[in-house]
Structures are given as structure tokens and as C-alpha cells.
Amino acid sequence: MKDNPFSLWVYLSQSPLLWLTVTLLVYATTDAVSLATRRHPFANPVLHAMWIIGAFLLVTGTSYTTYFAGAQFVHFLLGPATVALAVPLYENRKRVVSSIVPMLVALVAGSVTAVVSVVLLAEFAGLPRDVVLSLAPKSVTAGVAMGIAESLHADPSLAAVAVILTGIMGAIIVTPLMNRTGVTDFRARGFAAGLAAHGIGTARAFQVDEIAGVFSGIAMSLNALVTSFLVPLMVTLLVR
């Protein structure tokens, strides 16, 4: 025995390679399970990858900073993936242009509802002020929400967690909820998914229907715009 076997772990656990591999491997597994259940809402691959990796970090006593040094390569692709949404938008431009009015009205109604409802509910639940502020931008994609939280002197990392939790809940709820409302228009269903649950909702929408995915991607991009203006305004009006 030339070395303590533990030293190999000490070496690997500090390297980006291990955590990048863990992220991809766990996700590949949870995604395969999701596919095997024919994309059942509760088999959401992000949800299960999150807790499995989280538990692994806690058990091995690895800090999130160490983990993120490897996982950042995946995280980075969120930006290029947003740019890439231009392609489905371009390919379905005729349908998008013909639905522009309902889209814009639903955008305003949805964005206002998202911010106002979360702020009022959080105040009603008696959550501390900085938590209320960090939850306010929860319906927009992670990078934008963190920026908004920062400008409000709230907690950007809590904002990011609220964003992901919202996205997962939205992705789980959207299909059963929409089936119950009896809405079969996949433009409307997708638009709602992207507006309320940003990229995770959009990923879900693409699993269900291509048109739903396109409208979800548009809603997510437009909502990022509107919410950036809306949150500071609503916070001054609603937060004590």
C-alpha cells in the first residue's frame, strides 16, 4: 500500500472532473427514469438529480463551492441555450406572429400575477423581509432573478433556489392542472408554463409538445424583460 486510499478521494473530490461527471451521470440516470415513466410529471429529472447530488455532497462533506467548480461548465450553458431559443422561434414565426395579441396581454397579466401573488402570500405567511424580496423574482430564469435580488439588496442565492423550486413545481403541476382546466390550446398552455416556470417549465413543455415548447420559450424571454421592471416597482408598492 503505497498510499492511504483516502488520499485518492481527497484528490478527486477537489477536482472539477469528479463533480462534472457526477452531475452528468446522475442527470442521465434521472432522465432515463423520466423517459421510462413516459415523462411522468413526478419523475422530473431536475428534481431528482438535485436531491441525489445534494445528499451526496452532504454525506461526503463537500462544499457547494467545490461542487460548483465542476458543475459550472454545465451552468454556463444556460446563456447559450437562451440564445438558441431563437431557432424554434424562427421556425414557428408564422404561428407566433398570428398569436401576438393574446401573447402580449397574457404576458402582462401573468407577470403581474406572478410578482404580486408571491409578495402578498409571503407577507401573509409572515416571512422575513429579505426572504420576501428574494422570492419576488422567482418566475424568471436564474441569472435574471439573481440580478434582480442583488439590486434589491436581497439574497441572490436564495433567489436562485426559489427560482429552481418554482420551476420544478411548475413543471410538475402544469400538465395535470391544464388538463383539469380543459384548455387544449398548446400555444396557451406552453406560454403559461414558460411564464410561470421559466426554463424548467420550457424544458417540460418541449417534452409534451413542440408548439408548447416554442411558446414557452417566448414567454420565458419576455417575462425576463417585464419582471426586471416590475419587481422593483411592486416591491416599493407592496412590501412594508
Place this chain on the structure above:
Amino acid sequence: MLASLSLILLCQLIGEAVVRGLGLPLPGPVLGLLLLLVLLLARDRFALLVHGPLRNDGVETASKGLLAHLSLLFVPAGVGVVQKLDLLASHGVAILLVLVLSVVVTLLATVLTFRLVSRLLKQQDIR
């Protein structure tokens, strides 16, 4: 493939630069999305642009590859929940309830508004 990825990154880079430079309140990648969309639309109009990644579905294929695993990209930020276990222990139930109620209300408000407006517009068309 390489040229297509470069084009996507370039759109994002220009988006970030313009947003930072002009202090616009929108995320850089969203401006990058608009830029790529304008490029794709311009390509159909001007034959001059039909080169490299804008030819033979180059950028289209690369983009679809990126979007095929969109959920994966949220995993690293999601694992950040391990840093917030203290807060979740004290306020977790309230936070989860607030988020779940808000997301249901938002989904319903959006989908019903969309349907209502598109139905009103259709009625106008028929008249």
C-alpha cells in the same frame, strides 16, 4: 458545428456587451436571442448571408442540440439548495406553500387570459 457554436456565443457576447454598455435592464442572452433571430430572418432575405453556420441548418442543428437537454442546465443552480438548509428548516414549509400557490395562480391567470383574448379576437374575425 464549431462555427455554429461560435455564432451562438458571439450573439450572447454582443448581447452582454450592449446590455452592460448601455445599462439596459434586460439579460444579455435575451438580447443575444433577438440578434440570432434577426440574423436568421435576414438570411432569408439576403443571399449574401447564406454562409458558414447560416447555411445547411448549421446553427439550427447546434441550437436544437443545446435545447435537447435544457433541464440538465438547471441542476447545478438547483443543488445550491444545500446552502439554504438552515433557512428551509425554519421557514421551509411556508416558502414551499407560498411558491406552489403562486405558481398555480400564475399558470391559471396566464393560460386563461391567453384563451380569453384569442377567443375574443376570433369572434371579431367571424363578424
